[in-house]
Amino acid sequence: FMSIAEQMGVTLQNTAYSVNIKERLDFSCAVFDRNGALVANAPHMPVHLGSMDRSVETIIRLNSGDIHPGDVFALNAPYNGGTHLPDITVVTPVFEETISPLAGEMS
Numbered sequence: 001f002m003s004i005a006e007q008m009g010v011t012l013q014n015t016a017y018s019v020n021i022k023e024r025l026d027f028s029c030a031v032f033d034r035n036g037a038l039v040a041n042a043p044h045m046p047v048h049l050g051s052m053d054r055s056v057e058t059i060i061r062l063n064s065g066d067i068h069p070g071d072v073f074a075l076n077a078p079y080n081g082g083t084h085l086p087d088i089t090v091v092t093p094v095f096e097e098t099i100s101p102l103a104g105e106m107s
Helices: 002-015 046-062
Strands: 028-032 038-041 073-075 089-093 102-106
Touching: 002 028, 002 038, 028 046, 038 046, 046 073, 046 089
Parallel strands: none
Antiparallel strands: 028 038, 028 102, 073 089, 089 102
16 A cells, blocks of 8 residues: 555656645655545655544545545645645545545645
8 A cells, every 4th residue: 555655646746737746745645444544655745644634534524425436525624634725635535346445645
């Protein structure tokens, strides 16, 4: 799962327009399980990981039973894992027959 988080970061860095993301690497990528527990994170900007789990937990709580393949959730609510306005957490569910972790990133 660590490799998945690292590849998320490579993709984000290669497709970003922002200098903060492309050069400063001011983002974090991680994989969470279906309950919102951290499974693996890439070593980009680990400070985001302190609040990212709250964002994932909020998405799970508010959308329980209604999360489907192709869904994308974006949030930066201060009481639900947001840190400051420029940081936006994007969470996409990943489905597999035996497991269903959630992938998240913050920039």
